[in-house]
Amino acid sequence: MSIPPVTIILAEDDDGHASLVQRNLERAGLLNSFLRFRDGQELLDCLFSGKAPDGQPISPEVMVLLDINMPRIDGIEALRQIKSTPQTQKIPVIMLTTTDDPREIDRCYELGCSVYITKPVNYEDFIEAIRRLGLFLQIVQKPRNSI
Amino acid sequence: MSFRRLRLVEKGLLAILSPILFQGILLCLLISRGRSIQAQLLIAGVVFDVALIVLIFALFSRSVTRRVGLLIDNSQRLARGEPLTPQMSGGDEISDLDKSFHAMADQLTAAREAERQNHELMERRNAELLRANRTLDQQSEENEMFVYSVSHDLRSPLVNLQGFSKELGIVRQELRELLEGTPDATKIERARKLADSDIPESIHYIQTAVTRLSAIIDALLHLSRAGRVEYQPEVVELKDTIQRVVEAMQASIKQRGAKVTVQTLPVVWGDPTAVEQIFANLLGNAVNYLDPDRPGTVDVGVSEKIPEDVAGMQVFYVRDNGLGIDEAYLPKVFAAFQRLHPKSAPGEGIGLALVRRIVQRHGGKIWLESTKGIGSTFYVALPPKQSSPLVVAPRKESIRLSSPPPRV
Numbered sequence: 001m002s003i004p005p006v007t008i009i010l011a012e013d014d015d016g017h018a019s020l021v022q023r024n025l026e027r028a029g030l031l032n033s034f035l036r037f038r039d040g041q042e043l044l045d046c047l048f049s050g051k052a053p054d055g056q057p058i059s060p061e062v063m064v065l066l067d068i069n070m071p072r073i074d075g076i077e078a079l080r081q082i083k084s085t086p087q088t089q090k091i092p093v094i095m096l097t098t099t100d101d102p103r104e105i106d107r108c109y110e111l112g113c114s115v116y117i118t119k120p121v122n123y124e125d126f127i128e129a130i131r132r133l134g135l136f137l138q139i140v141q142k143p144r145n146s147i
Numbered sequence: 148m149s150f151r152r153l154r155l156v157e158k159g160l161l162a163i164l165s166p167i168l169f170q171g172i173l174l175c176l177l178i179s180r181g182r183s184i185q186a187q188l189l190i191a192g193v194v195f196d197v198a199l200i201v202l203i204f205a206l207f208s209r210s211v212t213r214r215v216g217l218l219i220d221n222s223q224r225l226a227r228g229e230p231l232t233p234q235m236s237g238g239d240e241i242s243d244l245d246k247s248f249h250a251m252a253d254q255l256t257a258a259r260e261a262e263r264q265n266h267e268l269m270e271r272r273n274a275e276l277l278r279a280n281r282t283l284d285q286q287s288e289e290n291e292m293f294v295y296s297v298s299h300d301l302r303s304p305l306v307n308l309q310g311f312s313k314e315l316g317i318v319r320q321e322l323r324e325l326l327e328g329t330p331d332a333t334k335i336e337r338a339r340k341l342a343d344s345d346i347p348e349s350i351h352y353i354q355t356a357v358t359r360l361s362a363i364i365d366a367l368l369h370l371s372r373a374g375r376v377e378y379q380p381e382v383v384e385l386k387d388t389i390q391r392v393v394e395a396m397q398a399s400i401k402q403r404g405a406k407v408t409v410q411t412l413p414v415v416w417g418d419p420t421a422v423e424q425i426f427a428n429l430l431g432n433a434v435n436y437l438d439p440d441r442p443g444t445v446d447v448g449v450s451e452k453i454p455e456d457v458a459g460m461q462v463f464y465v466r467d468n469g470l471g472i473d474e475a476y477l478p479k480v481f482a483a484f485q486r487l488h489p490k491s492a493p494g495e496g497i498g499l500a501l502v503r504r505i506v507q508r509h510g511g512k513i514w515l516e517s518t519k520g521i522g523s524t525f526y527v528a529l530p531p532k533q534s535s536p537l538v539v540a541p542r543k544e545s546i547r548l549s550s551p552p553p554r555v
Contacts, residue, residue, distance in 0.1 A: 016307035016352040023314060023345075069299060098302040101295075119306045 006061040006134065007033045011043040011078060012096070013070045017119065021065065021096070021126075028127040030134070033059065040066075040073030044081055047088050063133060066113075068097040068104065076107065083112040092133045096121065158207050158239075165203065170196065214241045221248045225255070289482060296484035300363055304356035311349040311356075318345050363484075366497045370483060373504045378418035380509075382532075385412040385422070385463075389447055392427045396434060403443055405434050410448030415461060416532040421505045426465070428498040429525050433467035438520075444468050450526060457512050457528035468522040472515075480515060502527075 008025065012018040018036050025034065035052055037043045042053070043064070052058050064082065068075035075097060082088045092114040097104075100118045108116050115129045173192045177185050218241060221231045231252050235245045318341050325334045325341075389409050393400070400407060407430070415422060430445065437443030450462040472480060479485040483500035506513045510530045517523035 014303060014307070016311065016355065017303075019348065019352065020307070020310040020314070027317075098299055098306060119302065120309045121306070 006063060007035060007059040008063050008065065008130075009035045009037070009043065009046070009058075010065040010096075011037045011040060011070065011075065012065070012067040013038050014067070017067070017096075020121070020123075024121075024123040024127060025130070028123075028130075030127070030130060039070045040075060040078030043078055044073065047082065047091070048085070062091055063130070064091055064093045065096050066093055068095065068099050076104070076111070079108060079111050079113055094129060094133070096126075161203070163200075165199065169199065211241070214245075218244055218248070221245060221252075225252055228255070228259070293483050296482070297363070297367070300484050301360065304359040304363075307352045307356040308360075311352045314349045315346065315353075318349070366483075370497055370501060370504070373501050374508075376421075378421060378508065380416060380418055380532075383415050383417055383419050383422050385415050385426075388419070388423050389426055389430075392423060392430050395427070396430060399431075399434055403434055403437050403439075405437055405443035405445055407434075407445045408447070410446070412447070412449065412463075413461065415529050417509050417529060421509065422529075425502050425505055425527060426463075428502045429465040429527070432498060432525075433465055433469060433523070436523075437467060437469040441468070453528075460511060460528040460530045462526055462528045464524050464526050466522065466524040471519040471521050471523055472517040473519045477515075477517065481513070 008030070010018055010021055012021065022034060022036070025032075035046065035058070037046065043066075046052060046058065047062070047064075050057055066075040066078060070078075073081075075095065079093055079095070082091060082093060089112070093112070095108045095113045095116045096119065097117075098119045105116050114133055117126055117129065170192055173188060177188060214235060214237075217232060217235060224231050225248055231249055234249050235242050322338060322341055325338045330338070386409070389412060393407055393409070426447070430447070433445040434443070437445075444467065446464075446466045448464055448466075450464045453460070453462050476485075481499050481503040483497045485496050503513050506527055506529070512528045513525065515523055515525045
């Protein structure tokens with residue numbers, strides 16, 4: 001059975017947060033191809049062009065992890081653009097942010113995010129959310145620490 | 148004594164008594180003459196009586212009717228709030244009543260005037276309260292925004308502190324497991340990776356987070372101090388102040404290849420340290436946020452154009468041809484913990500919040516004009532010595548009606 005590899009794309013301006021996410025994904029064995037951007041603009045450029053910064057086409061199956069407070073285009077605006085563009089609107093988006101303002105959470109769900117997770121992240125819940133969305137996307141799982 | 152000056156009772160008595168008196172005289176005549184003409188005289192007397200009574204009553208009632216008419220007119224005027232006709236002469240009850248009407252009218256006018264003045268005062272107070280309320284609303288909104296920004300800024304390094312200390316725990320556990328039994332090449336390789344890359348990375352982020360947290364707390368203390376410190380106002384030679392600031396910044400000016408021009412500057416009235424802080428921040432920003440792609444210029448001088456709301460103040464400008472500020476960010480420029488170009492220079496984003504606070508406490512005003520990609524001009528208006536209300540207690544400042552909101 002050929003399953004297209006799922007790419008997890010993270011847009012996060014804080015290097016530490018990005019590293020934590022990456023480490024936890026790795027530990028959970030979710031070793032899909034992984035891309036990280038530092039703001040919403042870079043993310044949208046990649047999604048809309050279908051190409052990673054190195055010019056390689058990205059997998060047709062992607063999942064986006066979005067921080068809200070980012071320079072240039074912030075997470076909310078990026079989410080809005082992803083969900084209002086037919087070509088990208090089916091992409092599952094997990095909001096991953098320090099903001100627990102209920103209005104902001106409501107706004108994200110209104111705009112169509114799949115899951116909203118508040119930092120500091122409980123990584124068990126986070127991985128659980130990814131797995132569930134991954135089942136939906138038939139995410140590829142590899143055994144832990146395999147090279 | 149004229150008839151009009153008599154009281155009403157007196158007038159009535161006169162009307163009735165005068166014929167009787169007249170008849171008495173007639174009777175006296177009857178007695179002194181013969182009875183033959185008695186009847187005729189009596190008839191004549193009666194006729195005369197009747198005529199006299201009719202005449203007197205006609206006179207009496209005409210006068211009363213006219214004067215009561217005036218009274219009615221005045222009472223109606225009083226009801227409508229119009230000025231009354233001049234007070235009538237005479238000393239009877241009608242003129243007394245008229246006098247009372249006039250007194251009432253005077254009182255009413257005075258009461259109306261007092262009410263009008265009260266009303267005006269109330270309107271004025273109301274407008275002041277509305278203004279104060281708006282200022283408070285705005286300040287409370289700013290405070291909310293401030294707390295929101297601070298808590299976000301605090302939480303960001305906390306996430307790293309929490310996450311990476313947990314990582315250290317996990318790595319320790321993994322190392323423990325690797326050390327069990329006989330370590331083979333793969334295990335040693337893995338342990339080496341953990342020690343050389345995972346652990347140092349965790350420590351790096353933990354240290355960065357601690358530094359960042361400590362910087363935020365320092366910034367908060369700084370801000371709170373700017374609101375509390377007592378100012379010692381004096382005449383400040385601004386030229387010397389700016390020169391000191393520029394000299395202190397020489398290294399970064401050179402590094403950025405910037406050209407700083409200082410026009411002729413007058414003396415200002417203020418706390419020397421605070422004034423230096425204002426210009427050090429503005430000049431620092433101007434130099435730090437220059438566009439690296441073109442030769443930077445920074446210009447300091449006195450503005451000829453003085454907006455109406457700062458009339459009578461000295462207005463200074465610090466102009467640069469730097470990165471400029473996007474219109475969308477202009478309202479946040481003076482808010483604490485808001486950074487537009489975090490990569491251009493280190494800092495917590497409290498510089499302009501501090502400057503605004505200092506300028507406001509000097510009774511002045513700060514605002515800016517900026518175009519993205521062209522540059523920014525910051526204006527500082529400082530009041531002259533006599534009118535400078537150097538606010539010592541920050542509490543006072545927050546309810547001062549005259550402190551204008553930033554024009555951004």
